[in-house]
Amino acid sequence: MTEPSADSPQRPPRDSLFEAPPMGEQERMVEAILFATAEPVTVRELESRMPHGCDPAEALAHLRKRYEGRGVHLVRVGDAWAMRTAPDLGFLMSRETVETRKLSRAAIETLAIIAYHQPVTRAEIEEIRGVSVSRGTVDQLIEMEWIRFGRRRMTPGRPVTFVVTEGFLDHFGLENARDLPGLAELRAAGLLDNRPSPLGTSHSDEDDPDAEEAGSADQSELFED
Amino acid sequence: MTEPSADSPQRPPRDSLFEAPPMGEQERMVEAILFATAEPVTVRELESRMPHGCDPAEALAHLRKRYEGRGVHLVRVGDAWAMRTAPDLGFLMSRETVETRKLSRAAIETLAIIAYHQPVTRAEIEEIRGVSVSRGTVDQLIEMEWIRFGRRRMTPGRPVTFVVTEGFLDHFGLENARDLPGLAELRAAGLLDNRPSPLGTSHSDEDDPDAEEAGSADQSELFED
Amino acid sequence: MTDADNSSEPISVTDRLAAEALVVDVDGFEGPLDLLLNMARTQKVDLRKISVLALAQQYLAFVEKAKALRIELAADYLVMAAWLAFLKSRLLLPPDPTEEGPSGEDLAAHLAFQLERLQAMREAAARLMARDRLGRDFFARGLPERMERVRKVQYTATLLDLMQAYSRIRTRDDFRPFVMDRDSVFTMEQALDRMRGMIGFAGQWTDIQSYLPEGWDEDPVRWRSATAATFAASLELVKEGRAELRQSETFAPIELRRKEHPRD
Numbered sequence: 001m002t003e004p005s006a007d008s009p010q011r012p013p014r015d016s017l018f019e020a021p022p023m024g025e026q027e028r029m030v031e032a033i034l035f036a037t038a039e040p041v042t043v044r045e046l047e048s049r050m051p052h053g054c055d056p057a058e059a060l061a062h063l064r065k066r067y068e069g070r071g072v073h074l075v076r077v078g079d080a081w082a083m084r085t086a087p088d089l090g091f092l093m094s095r096e097t098v099e100t101r102k103l104s105r106a107a108i109e110t111l112a113i114i115a116y117h118q119p120v121t122r123a124e125i126e127e128i129r130g131v132s133v134s135r136g137t138v139d140q141l142i143e144m145e146w147i148r149f150g151r152r153r154m155t156p157g158r159p160v161t162f163v164v165t166e167g168f169l170d171h172f173g174l175e176n177a178r179d180l181p182g183l184a185e186l187r188a189a190g191l192l193d194n195r196p197s198p199l200g201t202s203h204s205d206e207d208d209p210d211a212e213e214a215g216s217a218d219q220s221e222l223f224e225d
Numbered sequence: 226m227t228e229p230s231a232d233s234p235q236r237p238p239r240d241s242l243f244e245a246p247p248m249g250e251q252e253r254m255v256e257a258i259l260f261a262t263a264e265p266v267t268v269r270e271l272e273s274r275m276p277h278g279c280d281p282a283e284a285l286a287h288l289r290k291r292y293e294g295r296g297v298h299l300v301r302v303g304d305a306w307a308m309r310t311a312p313d314l315g316f317l318m319s320r321e322t323v324e325t326r327k328l329s330r331a332a333i334e335t336l337a338i339i340a341y342h343q344p345v346t347r348a349e350i351e352e353i354r355g356v357s358v359s360r361g362t363v364d365q366l367i368e369m370e371w372i373r374f375g376r377r378r379m380t381p382g383r384p385v386t387f388v389v390t391e392g393f394l395d396h397f398g399l400e401n402a403r404d405l406p407g408l409a410e411l412r413a414a415g416l417l418d419n420r421p422s423p424l425g426t427s428h429s430d431e432d433d434p435d436a437e438e439a440g441s442a443d444q445s446e447l448f449e450d
Numbered sequence: 451m452t453d454a455d456n457s458s459e460p461i462s463v464t465d466r467l468a469a470e471a472l473v474v475d476v477d478g479f480e481g482p483l484d485l486l487l488n489m490a491r492t493q494k495v496d497l498r499k500i501s502v503l504a505l506a507q508q509y510l511a512f513v514e515k516a517k518a519l520r521i522e523l524a525a526d527y528l529v530m531a532a533w534l535a536f537l538k539s540r541l542l543l544p545p546d547p548t549e550e551g552p553s554g555e556d557l558a559a560h561l562a563f564q565l566e567r568l569q570a571m572r573e574a575a576a577r578l579m580a581r582d583r584l585g586r587d588f589f590a591r592g593l594p595e596r597m598e599r600v601r602k603v604q605y606t607a608t609l610l611d612l613m614q615a616y617s618r619i620r621t622r623d624d625f626r627p628f629v630m631d632r633d634s635v636f637t638m639e640q641a642l643d644r645m646r647g648m649i650g651f652a653g654q655w656t657d658i659q660s661y662l663p664e665g666w667d668e669d670p671v672r673w674r675s676a677t678a679a680t681f682a683a684s685l686e687l688v689k690e691g692r693a694e695l696r697q698s699e700t701f702a703p704i705e706l707r708r709k710e711h712p713r714d
Contacts, residue, residue, distance in 0.1 A: 029317055031296030032310040035260075036321050036589035049317050071256030085595060089257040092274055094598035103607040105615070111607070112616035129619060144605060172609045173653040181651055186617050188647040261595035310589045312582035321592060323585040331480060337575035353567060355483020356526065396584045406577045415563075416570045423552035423560050 020053030023062065030059040040080030107137050111146060115168070115177055119150035119161030138162070146171065245278030248287065255284040265305030265395055301400045303391040312398070326369075332362045336371060340393070340405055341417060344375035344386035349419060363387070371396065482530035485509070487565050497566045502558035503541050506534040537561070609651050610660050618664070636666060636676040641683035649693055655705040658684050658695075 020026070029050050034041055046056035060081060064074040067083075075084045085093060103111070110133055113125050125133050141147045150163035164177055174180065245251070254275050259266060271281035285306055289299040292308075300309050310318065328336070335358055338350050350358050366372045375388035389402060399405065411417050479485040489508050490500050513531040516523050540554030582588055645661055658680055659667075666676035684706050687693035697704045 028294075028296030028311065029314060032314040032589070033317055035297045035308065036310050036318055036592045038321075038592040049320070069253075071253035071258075072260045082593060083260060085257045085261055086253065089254060092254055092258055093261055093595055094600050095274065097599070097601050099601065099603045101603055101605050103605045103611070107605070108607050108611050108615040109619055112612045113619065115612065116616055140605070172612065174609075181613055183620070185647065186613060186620075260591060263590040263594040308591060309584070312588045315582070315587035315589075318589050321585075321589050325583075325585065333575045333579060334480075334571060337578055338571050340578065341571065341574055353564075353571060354480065355486075355564065355568065356481025397578060397581045398584065398588060399581075405574070406581070407574055411570055411574065414570070416567045420560065420563055423556045 020055070021051060023055075023059060026050065026054050026056070026059040027062045027066070029054070030056055030063050034063075034074070034081060034083050040077040040082035042080045045080075104137070106134070107140055110137050111141055111164075111168075114141075114147050114162045115164050115180055118163040118177060119153070120163075121153055121159040121161050123159065125162075245280070246276060248280075248284060251275065251279050251281070251284040252287045252291070254279070255281055255288055259288075259299070259306060259308045262307075265302040265307040265391060267305045269304075271306075300398065302395045303401055305391060307395065309398075326365075328365075329362070331359065332365055335362050336366055336389075336393075339366075339372050339387045340389045340402065341408065341411060342419075343388040343402065344378070346378055346384040346386050348384060350387075352419075352422075482509075482527045483564060483568055485512075485527070486530070486561075487568055490565055497562065497569055500562055500565070502561055503538065505561075506538045506541075509534050510538070608654050608656050608660070610648065610656050613648075613651060614660070614664075634669065634671045634675055636663065636672070636679045638679045638682045638686070641676070641679035642686055645680070645683045645687060646692075649687060649706075649708050652693070652706060652708045655696065655707045657703040658706050659703065661706070 021029070030046060033046060033049060043056050043060065046060070047054065050056060060074070067074050071086055071089055072083050073086050075082055109129055110125055113128050114120055117124065117128070122133055122138070138147075144167075145165055146168040147162045148165050150161035152158045153161055168174075169176060246254075255271055258271060258274060268281050268285070271285075272279065275281060285299065292299045295311070296314055297308050297310055300307055331354075334354060335350055338353050339345055342349065342353070347358055347363070363372070369392075370390055371393040372387050373390050375386040377383045378386055393399075394401060408417075479488065486505060486509055489512075490497060490505055492508075493500055493504065510531060513523065513527065537554060537557045540557060543554075545553060584590065640663075641661075644663060648661060659677070661680050661684075662673070662676045666672045681704065684693065684695055684704070687706075688695050692709055693706055694709050695704060695706055
């Protein structure tokens with residue numbers, strides 16, 4: 001253990017029994033005590049633990065200065081003192097693990113319906129999917145910032161509508177929702193069968209100009225925004 | 226935390242995203258992480274917690290220098306690093322002292338034999354002590370996390386070996402197992418050799434490459450560390 | 451019959467006391483080697499210069515005495531006694547050239563080595579325990595800050611997923627697998643047609659498995675055919691300069707995306 005060389009020369013050789021240790025030593029002591037103690041330490045407690053004649057308040061002041069701008073600070077907690085991580089480094093104290101998962105089938109279907117039919121109400125989504133949409137699915141999509149609330153529908157009950165977000169377009173590499181492949185393209189890609197769909201809703205008027213199923217979105221509003 | 230000002234002007238703006246923080250900042254980060262943790266932290270873990278491109282090994286070297294002679298030190302424990310109070314200030318810490326369970330003489334000797342002879346089999350420990358090693362002794366040392374199982378010895382029966390842990394190094398203030406007190410002298414005196422008993426083995430062939438007696442150590446492995 | 455220096459005396463109070471001491475002593479020793487080491491110390495010489503013969507005699511005398519006093523010695527003490535008796539005879543008798551095995555000197559040297567090694571380990575243990583120790587002489591952080599672990603789940607989906615989901619909804623009620631003349635064969639032409647229609651939407655790397663037609667991924671025979679055709683079609687698209695393929699390692703998924711600036 002090397003002692004601070006700076007204090008060594010002027011330290012009295014052996015009469016330390018009655019004389020307080022040099023301030024450099026006192027600072028080391030305070031440093032060690034604050035480091036190792038499980039809770040903040042008061043000046044009074046420092047005094048009781050350090051050799052007779054020490055001045056912990058002064059040692060604290062030196063130590064505090066020494067830690068200025070460092071990764072750890074000396075902070076006052078009530079009338080006690082403790083060492084704490086510098087606030088700007090708090091990000092080092094948490095570790096984020098990112099796990100990538102495929103979106104559930106329910107979520108992706110809900111998302112697809114919103115993308116193709118926006119603005120669309122929950123009732124409409126349920127009608128199109130044929131099953132009820134869980135609150136969790138919608139919340140998840142909102143939390144992912146892929147959908148958001150649109151204008152309220154001017155129908156009885158004034159239901160809220162859902163629309164896709166900029167984040168959604170970004171993620172899927174679309175300029176806007178109109179760039180989504182239309183029914184004709186889906187059909188050409190073999191994704192859609194040639195038989196007429198049982199559902200009247202459609203995304204583009206080139207195929208099904210008059211889709212008038214109850215609850216279906218009015219076309220004019222379909223791709224607003 | 227001063228950045229070489231020279232490269233600031235011509236630095237392309239987008240690069241800063243991928244450039245490591247200045248060394249002074251990296252030192253602060255390492256300081257904060259080590260202060261926040263009671264257990265030693267490996268360089269690899271530091272690297273994973275710090276921003277991309279940081280060089281924790283260099284930051285550690287700076288930090289170690291900074292804490293030389295202070296009340297708290299940066300110590301190396303195997304592949305990891307930790308902050309520890311200076312041993313000469315232990316007298317201030319009576320309150321923090323943890324009562325370690327009193328170890329039996331058998332346990333202490335077994336521990337020393339494992340430390341100095343690692344990796345070592347139970348048969349070898351028994352050969353050195355001239356008495357069988359009780360299960361409880363080994364269990365106690367494992368439970369204290371001072372020893373653990375090492376690789377199996379590639380001899381008949383493939384006996385397990387024991388080695389000391391990082392916790393052992395930390396507890397006894399050793400940077401690594403090579404720093405054990407008196408290790409070099411013991412080795413030079415041949416006292417760490419595993420000399421098979423002239424009676425116990427029927428081998429007279431000096432240069433038999435693979436000793437076939439169960440429990441005889443293969444020398445090559447005995448002294449790796 | 452003892453032939454040791456401290457030979458037997460008539461049974462007396464001192465003997466009884468000695469017997470008790472013997473019991474206590476045997477209890478205090480960690481096996482015969484430990485006992486031998488302790489006896490060796492009474493020779494008051496460097497362990498390297500010890501008289502193994504004298505030591506063997508001392509040990510044998512101890513065992514004899516224990517027997518005379520009807521003290522039960524543990525088996526390993528008796529094994530050691532037998533070994534030392536053998537050693538003694540080897541050391542005392544002139545070497546017999548016809549006899550195999552190690553010489554008395556070899557055996558004695560090994561015993562001396564064992565004692566020295568045990569002694570060295572004792573000292574090493576003492577030095578180890580006398581070091582500055584964590585929690586006694588130096589201390590770890592008393593107020594560690596808890597490392598927060600934030601687990602974040604990121605959900606992903608590709609445009610193709612979206613298209614397929616939507617198509618699935620639109621065809622749900624009347625969906626059935628394609629009916630082909632050859633039931634379980636998906637031709638490369640079919641795959642190519644299908645993929646030409648879809649490739650424009652594959653801006654992201656997408657597993658070519660996602661391009662398999664609906665209903666072709668359950669039956670292994672159909673799956674194999676569709677996979678082969680889709681793979682061949684992918685290669686064709688790459689050849690046409692319309693797509694790129696990649697695979698990170700052997701058996702990893704093969705991924706496809708459209709080429710941003712197709713040739714021509």
